[in-house]
Amino acid sequence: MKKFNASILVIDDQEDILFASKILLKKHFENIYTLNNPKNVVGLLSQNNIDVVLLDMNYRIGFDDGREGLYLLKEIKTLSPKTVVILMTAFGKVETAVEGLKAGAFDYVLKPWENEKLLSVVKQAVDKSRKEQKKSNNIEIVDDFFVGNSEVIKKAYSLADKVAKTDANVLILGENGTGKFVLSHHIHLQSERKNSPFIHVDLGSLNSNIFESELFGYAKGAFTDAKVDTPGRIEMAQNGTIFLDEIGNVPLHLQSKLLQIIQTKVVTRLGESKARPLNVRIITATNLNLKQEVTDKNFREDLYYRINTMEIVLPPLRSRIEDKIPLAQYLLQKMMTKYGRDEITFDEKALEQIANHAWNGNIRELENRIERAVILCENNYITVSDLDLEQITIYEESQDDIQLSAVEKTAIEKILLKNNNNISKTAEELGLSRGALYRRLEKYNIK
Template sequence: MKKTNASILIIDDQEDILFASKMLLKKHFENIYTLNNPKNVVELLAKKTIDVVLLDMNYRIGFEDGKEGLYLLREIKTLSPKTVVILMTAFGKVETAVEGLKAGAFDYILKPWENEKLLSIVKQAVDKSRKERKKSNDIGIVDEFFVGNSDVIKKAYSLADKVAKTDANVLILGENGTGKFVLSHHIYCQSERKNNPFIHVDLGSLNSNIFESELFGYAKGAFTDAKIDTPGRFEMAQNGTIFLDEIGNVPLHLQSKLLQVIQTKTVTRLGESKARPLNVRIITATNADLKQEVTDKNFREDLYYRINTMEIILPPLRERDEDKIPLAHYLLQKMMAKYGRDEITFDEKALEQIEKHAWNGNIREMENRIERAVILCENNRITVSDLDLEQITTYEENQDDIQLSAVEKTAIEKILFKNNNNISKTAEELGLSRGALYRRLEKYNIN
């Protein structure tokens, strides 16, 4: 039997799981890699192209909430967007896996698994990864992003281009959804460090209990589950750039530890006394008003000035009226490529509504609306109804899950109807496995 030329990475802290899955998968796929320490995934993804990751959701003894797995999932999707992730979880933890599906996982498998089921899911995931890579190559959007022509955004990017050539610390300010990650990566790509690591850390989703071990690393035996010496994110970014997103969310008692690293340009792993030298460019971002946070004694003033050598403000979309229509066309092209659709256009009323809408959720809101429209539109024409803008006057982030669930349910019902309730055809068109589709049918009570 000829093996499929694909690279699979298995991440689990149990050696028997790694061994069993590797033995099974290496009969069918060319390259199988295993990691028993999830922190090494950043280094591996920087060196190799991985098609599919099988990711366990729990790594610390006594913790089974899946938060580490969800955090790793987001990191993998950030570092390697075309890599498809399958979650592995124990029976009874399905609700956590479903949260992972919302965060971008392809599917999940229960442990212990049935070999045929695992093989089937991995093969589907490999196919999806290959299709995604081909789409990106065909339309040439791997490194493209939208800037715009409004004076306010051109000013922000002009400042970014000037500071990129230096090693100055940069603070990016802006509302949620304005493109802070995109700007940080642009600065990195224009810098002298572009051939070295770019490490993204979402401080907003980082539990304070693992803040130090995650950022600074730890020595073997530093705590109960510290099995081997492990570098932190700062060390992983050596000679490159570290992007600390949502820095305004760091608790006050941990800000001093972060300040010490920035001031001394050294890092000390938990359980060690030796300080290790750092050569890292630091970019931070937040949607908070840090000056007010300093005044309110919620953010250290000395830390604020350390990270703020250069401040760049990203304007909200409501201040970029001339960019709304070009951005909508750019996002439409992006979503057409994602879903394999051709020649979709906006009707005139849809464009009028796009121009009038406040877009309080900024670029992220527009992207969600246009993705919904691409899924739902008929006759390759997007209407106001497809965008669902008539009902949306404000954007509340805590409604994201509700909105996305409604979009997903509508899309499934529409495609199921089109395929005369054929599960296989519907699953294929949605890019899901049959099992994943069945779970969604049950979740949304679709008969």
């Protein structure tokens, strides 16, 4: 496995944490440094080009207020502005981590961490560090997303730019992988709230048992593991934007509470009676037909009208024919930067296949295939074999949705078999979330 050309520093006073993180990270990144004494950080940063720092919040026995971590964060950002900092904190200390985000940290991870989650956050931080380095070298940075030249996508982004200047609630509709998260973040960055938090919540991945505590927060003692007062995701977005992805998956019995928060602009944590005022812009998204969900009594009509003051539809990639090749070239450049590769191009047959492929997983599927190709290609050009797209090709516009559904079902069955029915691997390869894959398995009666 090719490693990322990046330098990572882990600062923690617990040797077992340093050992475990080094074992995990050295499999994926070229240089891993560890420090058990935060006082040595100045010397290490002055002698090495560090891309990302994983920083523990507490170092004194008996103190867990995170003050030392916040002080070190500011010191690191002063010494090396291009270095991206990820905070590490124990469960229940989220409030301190949120304070760190406001002070310039990129993200936080809870200890004990999940390996996949930690690696994902560190990789995103490396990308962020690369952009900061380019800025410091006076290299022009274009917006970190691809819009395209097709009329359908230009219309969507034009509408987004207009609504961004307001505080209107926005509902983004579109299939999985069409770029709903990217569009929501773009709206945030074009708004007056751009310097305040942007909080993303994937409602489709939230178990109904933790939905309320995760979204609305909880007071100490509200349930068995509620050891300290903890703000919810909506509260973390104060003065900024909260993006509620897969809004159609909110259980019906919880929709009323969400509606109440939107209407009253206050939130009450579980186990509390205190109402906390909110100043939050709400953007939601779904791949479901919400109007039909309202008709079928699966989604509250009053909530539907509250969240879609402005509705923006993102088109599937198959209807953006002229954008496929430019988008592929953009994603190739992105992956070359991510993996430290140069001078890679598509050969003619690979470009032809990209243009003719169905892309049922949309942009997410395209990005997944190109990332895979960049990792696998042995020369300086990507071939059809590197893309591994032989299982699906696009149909003519005259073919109906029944045929496309049959193609999608066949593709899912084939990739499930290839991955020995591993849902996570199959979803990743298809460019879908686990929730979206489960819905398709049910739709096509795939056992």
